[in-house]
Each structure stands twice: as structure tokens, then as C-alpha cells.
Amino acid sequence: MGNVAKHTIGVLVDNEAGVLARVIGLFSGRGYNIESLTVAEVDVEKELSRITVVTSGTPMVIEQIKAQLSRLVPVHKVSDLTTDGPSVERELALIKVAGSGEQRVESLRIADIFRARVVDSTSESFVFEMTGSTDKLNAFISLMIPLGLTDVSRTGVVAISRGPNPL
Amino acid sequence: MNQDRMIGSEIVLKALCDQGVEVIFGYPGGAVLPIYDALFQQKELRHILVRHEQAAVHAAEGYARSTGKVGVVLVTSGPGATNAVTGLTDALMDSVPIVCLTGQVPTHLIGNDAFQEADTTGITRPCTKHNYLVRDTDKLARTVHEAFYVARTGRPGPVVVDLPKDILMESGPYFGPTNVEHKTYKPTVKGDADAIRQAVALIGSAKRPLIYYGGGVVNSGSAACQLLTQFVEMTGFPCTSTLMGLGAFPASHPQFLGMVGMHGTCESNWAMHGCDVMINIGARFDDRVTGRLDAFSPGSKKIHIDIDPSSINKNIEVDHAIIGDVAHVLEDMIKFWKAAQARPDKKALKDWWAQIEEWRARDCLRFNQSGKLIKPQYAIQRLYELTKDRETFITTEVGQHQMWAAQYYKFEKPYHWMTSGGLGTMGYGLPAAMGVQVAHPKALVVDIAGEASILMNIQEMSTLAQYRLPVKVFIINNEYMGMVRQWQELMHGGRYSESYSAALPDFVKLAESFGGVGLRATKPEEVDPVIEEMLAADAPVIVDVRVDPAENCFPMIPSGAPHNEMLFGPEDTQATISDEGMVLV
Ligand SMILES: Cc1ncc(C[n+]2csc(CCOP(=O)(O)OP(=O)(O)O)c2C)c(N)n1
Numbered sequence: 189m190g191n192v193a194k195h196t197i198g199v200l201v202d203n204e205a206g207v208l209a210r211v212i213g214l215f216s217g218r219g220y221n222i223e224s225l226t227v228a229e230v231d232v233e234k235e236l237s238r239i240t241v242v243t244s245g246t247p248m249v250i251e252q253i254k255a256q257l258s259r260l261v262p263v264h265k266v267s268d269l270t271t272d273g274p275s276v277e278r279e280l281a282l283i284k285v286a287g288s289g290e291q292r293v294e295s296l297r298i299a300d301i302f303r304a305r306v307v308d309s310t311s312e313s314f315v316f317e318m319t320g321s322t323d324k325l326n327a328f329i330s331l332m333i334p335l336g337l338t339d340v341s342r343t344g345v346v347a348i349s350r351g352p353n354p355l
Numbered sequence: 356m357n358q359d360r361m362i363g364s365e366i367v368l369k370a371l372c373d374q375g376v377e378v379i380f381g382y383p384g385g386a387v388l389p390i391y392d393a394l395f396q397q398k399e400l401r402h403i404l405v406r407h408e409q410a411a412v413h414a415a416e417g418y419a420r421s422t423g424k425v426g427v428v429l430v431t432s433g434p435g436a437t438n439a440v441t442g443l444t445d446a447l448m449d450s451v452p453i454v455c456l457t458g459q460v461p462t463h464l465i466g467n468d469a470f471q472e473a474d475t476t477g478i479t480r481p482c483t484k485h486n487y488l489v490r491d492t493d494k495l496a497r498t499v500h501e502a503f504y505v506a507r508t509g510r511p512g513p514v515v516v517d518l519p520k521d522i523l524m525e526s527g528p529y530f531g532p533t534n535v536e537h538k539t540y541k542p543t544v545k546g547d548a549d550a551i552r553q554a555v556a557l558i559g560s561a562k563r564p565l566i567y568y569g570g571g572v573v574n575s576g577s578a579a580c581q582l583l584t585q586f587v588e589m590t591g592f593p594c595t596s597t598l599m600g601l602g603a604f605p606a607s608h609p610q611f612l613g614m615v616g617m618h619g620t621c622e623s624n625w626a627m628h629g630c631d632v633m634i635n636i637g638a639r640f641d642d643r644v645t646g647r648l649d650a651f652s653p654g655s656k657k658i659h660i661d662i663d664p665s666s667i668n669k670n671i672e673v674d675h676a677i678i679g680d681v682a683h684v685l686e687d688m689i690k691f692w693k694a695a696q697a698r699p700d701k702k703a704l705k706d707w708w709a710q711i712e713e714w715r716a717r718d719c720l721r722f723n724q725s726g727k728l729i730k731p732q733y734a735i736q737r738l739y740e741l742t743k744d745r746e747t748f749i750t751t752e753v754g755q756h757q758m759w760a761a762q763y764y765k766f767e768k769p770y771h772w773m774t775s776g777g778l779g780t781m782g783y784g785l786p787a788a789m790g791v792q793v794a795h796p797k798a799l800v801v802d803i804a805g806e807a808s809i810l811m812n813i814q815e816m817s818t819l820a821q822y823r824l825p826v827k828v829f830i831i832n833n834e835y836m837g838m839v840r841q842w843q844e845l846m847h848g849g850r851y852s853e854s855y856s857a858a859l860p861d862f863v864k865l866a867e868s869f870g871g872v873g874l875r876a877t878k879p880e881e882v883d884p885v886i887e888e889m890l891a892a893d894a895p896v897i898v899d900v901r902v903d904p905a906e907n908c909f910p911m912i913p914s915g916a917p918h919n920e921m922l923f924g925p926e927d928t929q930a931t932i933s934d935e936g937m938v939l940v
């Protein structure tokens with residue numbers, strides 16, 4: 189059967205009503221796992237959107253997921269960014285930390301090390317913006333917990349292949 | 356351009372006509388009144404008024420499966436659309452090309468819980484191949500044409516076009532069906548030549564080969580069925596069919612081993628278990644066929660030909676996948692086979708056939724018609740003998756009678772066998788037969804039914820009467836939901852919980868009340884005369900054949916068991932069924 193592994197899949201779709209529901213319905217209906225999913229229009233003229241979905245499964249399940257996605261009528265292209273050559277993955281998070289005194293200073297210091305930017309600040313809080321790999325975000329967020337972490341909003345992974353070629 | 360503008364409802368009908376549609380199965384309601392009004396004012400399209408929207412879809416399925424054309428359905432919004440859902444799911448599971456037009460509340464009311472509003476595209480998303488909500492009359496013609504293209508190409512399936520009432524009443528441009536190709540949807544029909552060559556080389560090295568084919572061959576067309584026959588004959592290999600593939604290859608052919616799967620023949624299932632090269636042509640390794648996955652055909656290399664890439668490696672990992680339309684792929688395979696040097700070892704093939712003949716000699720479908728009760732197998736066998744020389748189409752409901760029909764009715768040609776395979780929908784057979792009869796007015800159309808299933812769409816007797824469709828309903832009346840009773844007997848200690856068909860109607864009077872003919876057979880010697888009488892009647896007929904209520908359907912591979920653990924008859928009913936098997940359906 190093979191081992192369960194994490195895969196990042198890029199899907200180019202017609203940006204039409206219901207397309208996201210089709211993709212999500214496919215995952216829930218067939219019992220596939222979604223670790224994260226992002227979507228946005230990427231070509232206004234051609235009305236194309238790009239979905240990046242992080243999922244996990246055995247090699248046979250991952251093949252099924254790709255075949256099932258390709259079968260959806262509005263899907264142009266499906267690419268397994270984990271296996272189809274090297275790729276870059278990034279995620280963005282907005283992280284709210286409330287506190288005062290030494291803790292507040294400490295959070296700012298760590299943010300600096302992680303290259304997180306302050307995008308909002310009040311006398312008792314910061315909102316940090318941070319981009320990076322999922323692991324890096326996780327590391328930063330766990331460091332913020334004892335320093336007064338109150339809220340997190342994350343985009344989920346977006347990914348693109350390295351080199352000159354498109355999806 | 357001006358002369359090509361018309362109102363939405365006329366655009367819809369014009370598009371249907373230009374798609375070659377002759378018949379629509381439908382039921383009216385508020386949201387589709389503009390279409391019904393346009394229908395009233397034209398003569399090209401015939402409309403069959405069903406008595407329930409589920410039946411409209413099954414009728415369209417019967418029409419489609421017996422003609423190879425797209426079946427068309429028209430229903431209203433809300434309950435009309437939700438009633439169609441079972442039919443759509445059935446068509447999706449069995450890859451039947453259907454275009455279903457659903458009414459919808461006007462666009463400005465969508466989302467307001469308006470009267471008879473339902474989120475039809477939301478509800479039908481997982482049970483259609485694709486669906487559309489038309490929000491602009493300018494896009495209407497193109498959408499309808501595209502729906503037909505999607506429904507019939509690639510692996511066929513049902514497509515819903517949801518039509519808000521205002522879209523049907525506004526005017527817009529009409530475009531013909533030329534150049535309607537989808538931006539993204541372009542199924543592969545031609546198989547990869549290298550993959551086919553490799554498969555042919557593997558076939559050439561086989562010692563114990565088996566060809567296993569399914570509904571995909573029938574869907575590919577009559578040319579595909581002929582090519583299959585040619586391929587089977589030129590290789591000299593044994594072949595077996597799924598429930599859906601019956602008729603793609605002549606049942607009387609000596610190389611045909613009968614149906615495979617849960618209620619398939621012993622020779623088919625054991626050949627599947629013991630083969631060394633399996634050539635799957637247009638079948639999908641469904642769980643009714645494979646039985647226990649980890650014990651499925653353990654020693655074989657597997658070749659899989661399918662037009663749907665998602666069918667490959669879904670249940671069973673195969674060694675060679677060929678994605679393409681069966682007819683195209685078989686054509687190439689035959690070509691390469693003729694050119695190839697390698698041929699299976701003659702001696703090995705002969706030994707393999709000798710082994711198969713030994714299995715075949717068990718005569719696993721034999722039954723014993725003795726005593727006063729009619730055996731269900733006997734009734735179907737007699738039906739076959741007395742109708743085989745006519746142009747006969749058979750549909751079924753779901754249950755034991757369906758499996759007996761598959762076992763004892765021999766299909767020589769494709770397009771003559773319509774049954775609900777993937778979904779197993781009780782209530783399928785009567786409306787499907789209706790659709791077949793509409794397409795083939797002169798032919799004999801018989802629904803082999805169970806007394807429980809038939810009550811699920813019995814209202815269609817009224818449609819048969821209205822359109823003088825002389826469909827014959829042949830009820831194998833065992834007074835039980837027999838298949839449920841059989842599982843309860845084998846797996847639940849004979850506790851027949853809620854599976855007795857109590858308070859049955861008098862089927863003879865029921866037929867008469869619908870303006871049809873009602874007949875009954877209670878003794879074996881009455882079977883032939885009653886069938887003759889049924890055949891003589893130029894009207895809808897219900898035949899109530901009272902059969903042995905205790906009869907079970909054998910052979911049987913219980914859920915979760917491998918092919919070599921087969922039950923052959925009553926003497927085997929104490930078989931132990933594993934805990935894993937018990938949870939399976
Ligand atoms: C709509 C639907 N509901 C329930 C079932 C489960 N089911 C499968 S066979 C069967 C019994 C069918 O009884 P009958 O029509 O009398 O056929 P028999 O098995 O007796 O030949 C039932 C309830 C089904 N297949 N379809």
C-alpha cells in the first residue's frame with residue numbers, strides 16, 4: 189500500500205461559481221484529508237484561479253486524488269508540487285500577541301529574529317505578519333504562546349515550482 | 356443576428372432539437388412553465404409525462420442505454436429536482452449519458468428560501484458528472500450544448516442544467532451546436548501506443564489468461580463490442596463479464612464463462628482467482644467483482660483499459676494501464692497482436708481450458724424444479740426460452756430476481772440489458788422499461804421485478820397506459836425482500852427483521868386498475884401458458900409469478916471473502932462469515 193506522505197497539489201481551475209465547492213466536496217465525499225487549502229484568482233483575463241491544497245495519503249491515494257481532481261470539468265491542470273520537481277512553499281500568518289512589560293519586549297525581540305513585521309501595535313498588543321514555511325510559522329507561534337498569544341490567522345500554503353516553467 | 360434572438364424557453368427547445376433529441380421525460384411545475392408553454396407550441400419534440408421525477412430519470416436511462424443516445428429529463432424546481440436525485444445518482448454510478456433540465460426560482464430570488472427553491476446545483480454536485488446554473492440568457496444555448504457534450508463524451512454521465520425562470524422568459528441569442536467544445540474537458544480516446552504494445556507483449560506471454568470486460572465496452576459502442584468479440588476469438592482466451600457488461604459479447608459463445616462476481620459463475624470467479632494475466636476491458640474492479648481485495652487474483656499481472664483515469668489503481672493496483680476509449684484501444688490491440696510474434700504457449704492454454712472445463716462441469720447454476728412450487732430460476736429460464744427469438748429488452752429491479760435474471764437470461768447483443776448496477780436502485784426497472792419501450796415501440800420489453808421493488812415506482816403503470824406502452828412486468832413474487840432475507844439467513848441467524856412483504860396488493864387487480872392486463876402463475880405448469888398470454892397481450896401487463904419464498908441466489912461469494920470461498924447452495928449456508936465481512940455491504 190505504501191506509506192502516508194504529505195503532498196502539495198496545485199490545481200488550475202476556471203474561476204466559475206461552485207468550483208471551490210466541487211474541489212472541497214470531492215475531498216470530503218471521498219474521505220481525503222485536507223491539511224490546508226488556498227484559492228485566489230490568478231489570471232483575470234482568462235478567468236483562472238489557482239488552488240493549492242496540502243493533503244496526505246499513500247501513493248495510491250495521492251494518485252486517486254490527482255485523477256479525481258483532473259476529472260472535474262472546470263479543472264485545467266493538476267500538478268503534484270511535492271513530486272513533480274523542486275518547488276517553493278510559503279505561508280503567511282497574522283499573529284496577535286497581547287501583553288506588557290518584559291513579555292512585550294521579548295515578543296518583539298523574537299519577531300525580529302524570525303523577520304516578522306509589526307503591522308499593528310497598541311500599548312498592550314502587537315500584530316505580527318510573518319511569511320515562511322509552515323514549520324517556521326509553527327515555531328514562531330509556539331514561542332508566542334507564553335508571551336500572550338491571543339489570535340492567529342493563517343493563509344495555508346501556497347506553492348510554485350522552481351525554474352522557468354509554469355504549472 | 357436579430358432573427359437568431361428568441362426567448363430562453365425557445366432557446367432550450369431549439370438546442371434540444373439541434374442536439375437530435377426526439378423525446379423528453381418530464382413533469383411540469385411553476386418554474387418550468389415557460390418551457391411547457393413552448394413545448395405546447397411545437398411539434399418536433401415528444402414529451403412523456405411520467406408520474407414521478409425519479410421515474411423520468413430512470414426512463415431517460417432506459418432510453419439512453421437501449422439506443423446509445425443521450426436521455427433527456429425536464430423537471431421543475433425544488434421537489435421536482437430533489438425527486439430526480441436518485442435517478443441522477445444511478446446514472447452517475449452506471450455511466451449513463453443524461454441531460455436533466457431543472458427549473459429554478461428567478462435569479463433575484465435565489466438564496467431567499469423562495470417557494471420551491473432548492474440549491475439544486477449544490478444538491479446535485481456530487482451526483483452528476485457536471486452541473487450548471489444558467490444566470491444569463493446569453494449563455495443559455497451554449498450551456499445546453501455543452502451539457503450534451505459533457506454528458507456523452509469520455510465516461511458518460513448525468514449533467515444538470517438549472518434554469519431560473521427569468522432566464523427562460525428573457526430573450527437572448529441562439530447559437531447552434533457547432534464548435535461546442537469545452538475549454539478544459541477533453542477526454543483521451545486514443546490509447547498510448549507504447550502502453551498498448553507492452554500490454555500485447557504481456558498477453559503474448561500468458562499461460563492462464565482471462566479477459567474481464569464491463570459496461571465500458573457497451574458504452575464505447577457496438578463497434579467496441581464487435582472488436583471485443585474479434586479479440587476474444589483471435590486470442591482463444593476465456594472471457595467473463597460484469598453485470599453491466601452482459602451482452603457486449605454473446606452469452607452463447609463457448610469462450611464465455613458467464614458473469615463474474617458475488618453471484619457470478621464458479622468458472623468465472625475461479626478463473627479470475629487463478630489467472631496469470633488479466634485483461635480488464637472497460638470494467639472498474641468494483642467490490643461486487645473483487646471480493647476481498649487482498650486476496651483478489653493474487654497471481655496475475657493486470658492490464659486495465661479505461662477511459663476514466665480515476666478508475667485506474669482505485670481499488671486494485673494494476674501493472675499496465677491504458678487510458679482510452681475501448682473501441683480505439685481494441686483496434687490498436689488487434690493490430691499489434693496480429694503484428695506481434697509472441698503467442699501464448701499452446702500447451703499451457705490448453706491445460707488452462709481443461710481446468711476451466713472442469714470447473715464448468717460443476718454446472719453451478721443448475722437448480723431443481725421439482726415439487727409444487729415454482730422455482731424463480733425456472734420462471735426466468737422459461738421467460739428466456741420463450742422470448743429469445745424476438746427482439747427482447749430486459750430491465751430489472753434490484754434483489755435476487757435481478758441476479759437470477761443476470762444468470763439465466765442469456766444476452767447475445769449489447770443494449771438489450773438494463774439494470775441498476777452501481778447504485779442498486781429498487782424501482783429502476785419499470786421506468787427504465789418505459790424508456791426502452793418509447794425508443795423501441797415494436798420490441799418486447801420486460802421488467803423482471805421483485806414484488807417489493809415494483810412498488811417503488813408502480814405509479815408508472817399509469818404512464819404506460821397513457822402512452823399505450825406495452826411493457827411487461829414479470830414479478831418474481833417470493834413475498835420477501837428476498838435478497839435481504841437471504842443475507843439475514845446467512846449472516847444474521849435467520850432473524851427476518853422487516854423483510855417480509857406484508858399486505859401486498861393483488862397484482863392482477865392492480866394491473867387492471869391501471870388499464871393493463873393482470874396474470875398470475877402459482878404452479879410450475881402455469882408458467883409457460885402465462886408467458887404466452889403475456890406475449891400475446893398488446894398492452895401493459897403485470898404477471899404475478901408466485902415462487903418458492905425460501906429460494907436463495909447461488910453461487911455466492913459472501914462479502915469480504917475471496918473468490919475461492921464460494922457458497923454453492925443450501926448445503927453451504929452454514930459458512931462462517933468473517934467479522935470484517937459482516938461490516939461490508
Ligand atoms: C431504494 C432501495 N432501498 C433499499 C434497497 C436494499 N435492498 C436490496 S434488495 C432488497 C429487496 C428487494 O426485494 P424484491 O424486490 O422483492 O426482490 P427479491 O430480492 O425478493 O427478488 C432491498 C430492500 C435497495 N437496493 N434500494
Ligand SMILES: [Mg+2]
Pocket residue numbers: 754805806807831832833834835836837
Ligand atoms: Mg421479493
